[in-house]
Amino acid sequence: MNSTEAAAAPSTSITVGNGSADAAAGAAKPAAAPPYRIRLVRLVKREMKRPGGWKRSLACFDFFLRLLAIAAFVSAAVSMGTDSEMLPFFTKDFQFYADFADFPSLMFFVLADAAAAGYLAFSLLFSIFCIIKPLLTCPRLFLLTFDLLGVALTMAGASAAAAIVYLAHEGNSKANWVAFCMRFQGFCQQSSGAIIASFVGTILLMLMVALSALSLRRH
Template structure:
């Protein structure tokens, strides 16, 4: 009976050793998964930061180019001149203000993007970026879409309402405002990618 008892006692530590080693292996797997997950999120965060820099360049260029849109037609006398400027149209004024606000937001969002690089598993900064990116892209889209409609009318006019195309006379002006709208549209694409990145980063939690 003593031998059987001894055999049972020897067997128990063996089982405990196996189970503890199993726990150690699971812990290593879990740590490796967390490290790999953090590495993937850090890569997304770096890409997010670079996209924000590109979006800042696009929005600043769009706002500055539209603000500088102006052309004066040469005429026989300086007392009678035809001039086209961005502030002649409220839509273009809205474009300059709205896109400037978008560019300012992007600059302010850079510290949050840096936090997601330093702490890739943090949820709060990523969630803040996702919410405000979604709101700001709406403003950017409204500015670009409304200005694109005016640019279309400037190029093609509208015979039903007797709106004549002005780009035949103000060619440089139309080219400048068209470039501004294109830059703002590129910024919209950047924002959509930023929103997708934030959604993917949050989904992996």
């Protein structure tokens, strides 16, 4: 090969570009963490595969429901227990006022909701024990039994109070009972809100009964 051919021959060169460096840098970077929802789903699936894992999940949900029910019953009892109203006009001998203590049904309502709230606060200990030991049946049987009693008690109290408040709102023309709430609007509104909160707590208790019955299954 003469000098002319050597000059005409193409020259080849090997260059190391940025591609290999970028690839190495990409390999060195840690993988991005999965989103929170994906990690939560994986955690739940892993927990469900463990022995008694699904029962532990039910126990955690039961604990959350008990907290909500305590708030509902406490608010209902406090709202009804502080319900009173006095009309601005009165005479020398007569004062027009309404107080929950004047109605035995409303008194029973307050006592029933207060008792239910106290029981639910005590039952949190058994609910926590069910989370720690989900395969044991004795704590769950205790909760199931007394939750049923709580449903009966609170349903009776809320139903009795609802009947009185309904008559106060609507009256009864056949018995010549006038609508009490035409004058005492604030009293009736507060008592109605307390009854709604009590019914919400009773529904939550029913859900707890269903969860307890479901967790007593062997499989």
